[in-house]
Amino acid sequence: MRIFWVILFLALNALAETAVGDTANVVENTDSANVVASADTASAVADTADPDTAVLERHSVPLPRLSAYTGYGLLVGLAFGLYNPTEECDCLGVWQGQFEYFYNDWISAGGDVRFFGGDLDADKSVLYQRYRINTRFHFPQGRWSWYVSPVVGFESTDLEEIREEWHQRDMEGWIPGVSTKNEQEVEDCEKMFSLDGFSIGVDLGGGIEFWNTLGATASILYEYNFGGAQLLTIAPGIAYNLQAVWPWSKKHLSAAWVSIETGFQRFFNRSVDSWAMSGYLGAVIGF
Structure with missing residues (x-):
């Protein structure tokens, strides 16, 4: 009987020592994992805090009108x-x-100002200003995006010298320095720059x-001027991404x-029968 109790005691003692050893191994492994995780977290925080090593991933799609x-x-x-014109x-x-x-x-708002200046013909110069505000509703689709936008504009033209001579002509169909056959063409020039108002x-x-x-862009803009004119503008374009070659911008x-x-712009309801054309070189940056 005593031999039985001795054997049972030795067996229980062996089991207890094995359990203690396994627990120590688990604790040691857990501590090691926590140390590694803490080191990884600290490294990630350091990378985020360092502006020289943290590169912000940016993605943009070019759109018309800068x-x-x-x-x-x-x-x-x-x-x-x-x-x-x-x-x-x-x-x-x-x-x-x-x-x-x-x-x-999906929504943005902004405005633009456009100045036209120079000699309209051999004798007259013009300064034409257009101001517009807009709200755009965007529909992004990954690498391409489209939008629809209501636009409100204001036009102001300095054509006083042309208008004064036009209204002071002595006989119908006469414009200073212009033959009768070219009168309609010169009048068309004036009509394109006389949209004062909203x-x-x-x-x-x-x-x-x-x-x-x-990238590539395109837009169709329809405008109604309260002076009675309607304008249709079609504007295609191409764009180059500076972030691909300029690391700082990225x-x-x-x-x-x-x-x-x-x-390509066309005037309606003002008896202008030709398309005006324009070309622009520009740049846009985002913050």
Whole structure:
């Protein structure tokens, strides 16, 4: 009987020692895992805190009129170009500035100003100003995006010298320095730059990013001026992504595009029977 109790005691003692050893191993392994996890977390925090090593992944899609889809932040654009009203008018210089702010990933609001200046013909010069504000409703689809936008505009033209001579002509069909057969063409030039007042319209456009470097844009803008004119503008363009070759912009900017945009504009209800053409070189950056 005593031998039985001795054997039972030795067996229980062996089981207890085995259990203690297993528990120690589990604790040791758990501590090691916690140490590794803590080290990984600390490393991640350090990388995030270091602006030189933390690269912010940005993605944007070019859009017409010096814009881009980012879904957040502020966009600012600037462009220069030429505007050719008709074959009978001289080309004018144009510059445009715009801004746009994203309230969320599907709605943005902004405005733009466009100045046309130069010699309308051999004797007259013109300064034509257009101001517009808009709200865009965006529909992003990955590498491409489209939008629809109501537009409100204001036009102001300095054509007093032309208008004064026009209204002071001594006989019907006479314009200083212009033959009768060319009178209609010169009148068309004036009509294109005499839309003083307000206008409303709708803009439908979009853009696509083909690769990480190139993109294309297009838009159709219809406007009604309260002076009785209607304008239709078709504007295709191509864009180059600066973030593909400019590392700083990829870290600090939400978008950086250089674009070339053309425009074809037609006036209705003002007896103008030709298309005006324009071309712009511009850039847009996002913050």
